[in-house]
Amino acid sequence: MANSDAIVGWKTITFGCHILEPGNAANFRTGDWRSQRPVVDKEKCIKCGMCWVFCPDMAYNQDEEGYFVVDLEYCKGCGICAHECPKDAITMVPEEG
Amino acid sequence: MSKRVGIEVSIAIAEAVGLARAEVIPAYPITPQTHIVEHLSEMVANAELDAEFVPVESEHAAMSCCCGSSAAGARTFTSSSAQGLSLMSEVLYIASTMRLPMVMVVANRAMSAPISIWNDHQDIMIQRDTGWIQTFAENGQEAVDLTLHAFRVSEDRNVSLPIMVNIDGFTLSHVIEPIELPDQEDVDRFLPPFKPRYKLDPRRPITMGPVGIPEVYTEAKVAHDMAMKKAKRYILKAWNEFEEIFGRKYNPIESYRTEDAEVLLVTMGSISETAMTAVDTMRDAGQKVGLLRIRLWRPFPGQEFRRAVGKTKILAVIDRCLPPGALCGPVGAELRSLFYKIPGSPKIFSFVAGLGGRDVTVERFEEIVDKARAFAKKRPRELYEVIGVREK
Numbered sequence: 176m177a178n179s180d181a182i183v184g185w186k187t188i189t190f191g192c193h194i195l196e197p198g199n200a201a202n203f204r205t206g207d208w209r210s211q212r213p214v215v216d217k218e219k220c221i222k223c224g225m226c227w228v229f230c231p232d233m234a235y236n237q238d239e240e241g242y243f244v245v246d247l248e249y250c251k252g253c254g255i256c257a258h259e260c261p262k263d264a265i266t267m268v269p270e271e272g
Numbered sequence: 273m274s275k276r277v278g279i280e281v282s283i284a285i286a287e288a289v290g291l292a293r294a295e296v297i298p299a300y301p302i303t304p305q306t307h308i309v310e311h312l313s314e315m316v317a318n319a320e321l322d323a324e325f326v327p328v329e330s331e332h333a334a335m336s337c338c339c340g341s342s343a344a345g346a347r348t349f350t351s352s353s354a355q356g357l358s359l360m361s362e363v364l365y366i367a368s369t370m371r372l373p374m375v376m377v378v379a380n381r382a383m384s385a386p387i388s389i390w391n392d393h394q395d396i397m398i399q400r401d402t403g404w405i406q407t408f409a410e411n412g413q414e415a416v417d418l419t420l421h422a423f424r425v426s427e428d429r430n431v432s433l434p435i436m437v438n439i440d441g442f443t444l445s446h447v448i449e450p451i452e453l454p455d456q457e458d459v460d461r462f463l464p465p466f467k468p469r470y471k472l473d474p475r476r477p478i479t480m481g482p483v484g485i486p487e488v489y490t491e492a493k494v495a496h497d498m499a500m501k502k503a504k505r506y507i508l509k510a511w512n513e514f515e516e517i518f519g520r521k522y523n524p525i526e527s528y529r530t531e532d533a534e535v536l537l538v539t540m541g542s543i544s545e546t547a548m549t550a551v552d553t554m555r556d557a558g559q560k561v562g563l564l565r566i567r568l569w570r571p572f573p574g575q576e577f578r579r580a581v582g583k584t585k586i587l588a589v590i591d592r593c594l595p596p597g598a599l600c601g602p603v604g605a606e607l608r609s610l611f612y613k614i615p616g617s618p619k620i621f622s623f624v625a626g627l628g629g630r631d632v633t634v635e636r637f638e639e640i641v642d643k644a645r646a647f648a649k650k651r652p653r654e655l656y657e658v659i660g661v662r663e664k
Contacts (some may be wrong), residue, residue, distance in 0.1 A: 178563035182487055185494035190432070192492040193370035193470055 197256035206234070209252035211267040213245050220266035226265060276452045281412035281444050282307035284451045285351075285377055288416045290321045292423045294375075295346040295466075296339030298326035302356035305379035305387045309351050310458035331356040335363035342372040342434075343480050345471035347423065349374065353441055355380035361399065367434045369496045370481055373426040373468065374434045374629035377419060380541065380592075381441040382628040390629020391441040393540065393592040397602045403496050405435040405503060406570040408540045410526075412449035415439045417520055418548045418567075422474060427466045430501045437508040438569075440542040442629070443543035462517050471619075480485040498639055499569045507568060509626075524568035525580045531556060533562035535641050536581065538589040540566045540603065543625075543632050547590075550637030562639055566603070574610050587618045591656075592626045600656035621647045622656035636660060 185225055215227075220242060227235040227243045234249040235256070245256070257265040286308050289297070297316070299309035315321040324346075334350050341348045352360060357378055368373060381395055382388035388469045396406065406456040409415040415437065439445055462514065470478060484492050504524070511522040526544075529551050530536060539547050544565040554561040559609075564580050564587075581587065591601025599605060604622030611617035621644045626632040636659055643657065 183491060185491040185498065188488060188491045188495050190356070190469055191480065192369065192482065192484060192488070192495075193484050195470070197477040 196221060204248050205232070206248055206250045206252070209247075209250060209270055211252045211254065211269050212247060212250065213252070213254070213256050213265045214268050215242065215244070216264045216266070217242060221262055221263045221264075223261065225259050225261060229255050229259045237254075274318070274452050274454045274458070274601050276450050278448050279412075279451050279453075280307065280446065280448050281415050281439065281451070282379070282446065283311050284412055284449075284453060285419050285439070286315065287453055288309035288419045289349050289375075289455065290315050291456055292323070292349075292375075292463055293347060293460075294323050294349040294423075296326065296338075296341035296348050297350060298328050298334045298341065298348075299350050300328050300331045300334045300356060302331070302353045304445045305351045305353040305356070305377070305393075306378055307445065308379070312349075315512045328459050329360040332363060335360035335367065338374050338376075339363060339367050339370070339372055340472075342367070342468075343370070343472045344376045345466065345473075347427070347466045347469050349376070351377040353379045354383055354389075358383070358393050358398060361402070364399055364402040364404060364434075366481065369492060371432040371469075371496075371499065372434060373432055373466070373570065375419065375422040375426055376434065377415070377437045377438065377439060379445040380438050384392070386586075388628040389441070389583060391443050391592075392629070393438075394594070394627075395440050396436065396594070397593040399436070400570065400602060403433070403500060403567075404570065405431075405433050405500070405507065406438060407435070407568055408438045408566065409444065410542055410544045410565065411488065412444060412447065412451045412471055412477075413520070414522070414632070415444055416451055416453065417514065417518065417522065420454070420462065421507075421510055421514055421522070423463055424513070425507050427463075427468070428506050428510070429467070431499070431506045432469060433499060433503055438541065439490040443542045446548050460515050462513065504573060507571075508644045522567065523576070524566075524573035525576045526565040526567055527580050528563040528565070529585065530562035530564065530580065530582065532560050533584045534560040535562075535586045535588060535644055536584045537561070537563045537637060537640065538566065538587055538603065538607065539563065540569065541592070543590070543592070546632060546634060547637050548639075550634040553634055554638060555640060559641070572606060572610075577607070577610060578614075581618060583616075585618050586644050586648050587620045588640050589620060589622050590626070590632070590640065591622065591624050594624045594627060594658065604656060619648050621652070623659050624656060625659040632659070 600622035
């Protein structure tokens with residue numbers, strides 16, 4: 176799950192396990208234990224952004240065309256976006272392999 | 273000049289916390305600790321102490337509040353006992369691995385059920401493995417001195433660990449003793465202002481207490497363990513500095529009449545005074561008996577303890593705690609582990625006494641020594657014996 180920076184020994188781990196660099200969560204791939212991923216059907220999508228609003232991990236970003244695209248490095252596959260999508264444009268598909 | 277006054281030990285501890293210039297005191301009252309925090313709240317209310325007294329809604333909140341206060345860089349004090357201490361339990365582990373300096377005086381009390389407000393060491397032994405430094409006082413003066421020492425050690429940047437100072441409930445907390453309260457000037461010299469290594473500061477944001485994923489949890493815990501082991505050096509150093517300023521000398525293990533001893537009693541806390549009287553009585557009767565008192569319980573001073581035992585062949589270890597289903601009391605288990613398979617090590621016999629406020633008299637100590645001598649000749653059937661228990 177963690178990137179290699181986090182793999183430290185007891186002598187080098189930060190004092191009290193504090194995080195001394197604010198906002199460093201972005202450095203960690205937190206979505207690699209996902210069991211299912213959201214797949215957006217662009218035919219149905221109306222670019223309302225409800226997935227972006229409800230995503231608890233802020234894994235959705237808007238692309239140049241205005242569609243909301245999930246960043247799979249952070250998506251944990253919870254399915255909230257699929258549940259909230261008013262057009263049923265998002266399907267949760269099992270991860271394989 | 274500091275002066276010696278007749279004062280209740282709890283009040284004297286509160287005065288020492290005042291002399292230490294504690295800045296935040298989150299506390300919840302519980303017998304027999306109440307007088308300490310009650311007096312501190314009076315001191316704050318009377319503007320004798322410039323501190324924030326937080327009357328929290330539970331001990332869990334008290335310890336959580338202590339964590340926040342210490343993390344923000346304030347000198348932090350609280351106190352508790354028994355069920356209250358247990359309610360703090362989960363937060364105690366958080367304070368220590370997060371390396372948050374703070375001082376807690378624990379007025380030791382039995383754990384219910386049956387409901388008991390009286391003294392033994394069951395409450396603190398539950399918290400043995402919380403990763404706090406733990407010391408035990410024998411008398412009122414020592415309770416005051418260990419409280420001041422605790423601030424010095426806890427806030428030492430080489431240590432940065434919380435400390436529990438244990439005082440026996442009622443036996444110490446509620447008695448009036450002649451106690452020398454030090455001068456403010458000397459305390460200030462001994463105890464510089466608290467400068468934590470890291471603190472919560474919006475100008476330099478950091479995160480304290482993040483998730484420890486499996487890849488780092490072990491390392492975080494080992495770092496804590498190593499910090500505890502390293503702390504011993506600074507605990508001893510602070511006692512030396514204490515002696516230089518206040519003239520009273522403290523050791524991790526206290527020896528009493530151990531020269532040529534055939535049997536050594538091993539105790540913690542205030543029953544050691546009765547044990548000393550017992551040793552005197554037995555020495556007068558020609559018995560070679562001495563006493564070792566454990567003052568520093570965590571980190572355990574193994575080296576010092578082995579040195580203090582010397583060539584004595586029989587140890588009679590008294591636990592004031594009965595863990596049901598265990599092989600013996602925690603102090604007995606610690607010492608058996610310390611001497612396991614070491615050539616020439618003493619025979620260790622474990623006794624449980626003084627539960628829930630029952631007195632351990634001079635006669636009981638004599639009985640313990642007699643039993644230990646008998647056990648050394650003929651191995652007992654059980655790994656420990658409860659002293660003074662009625663069968664019918």
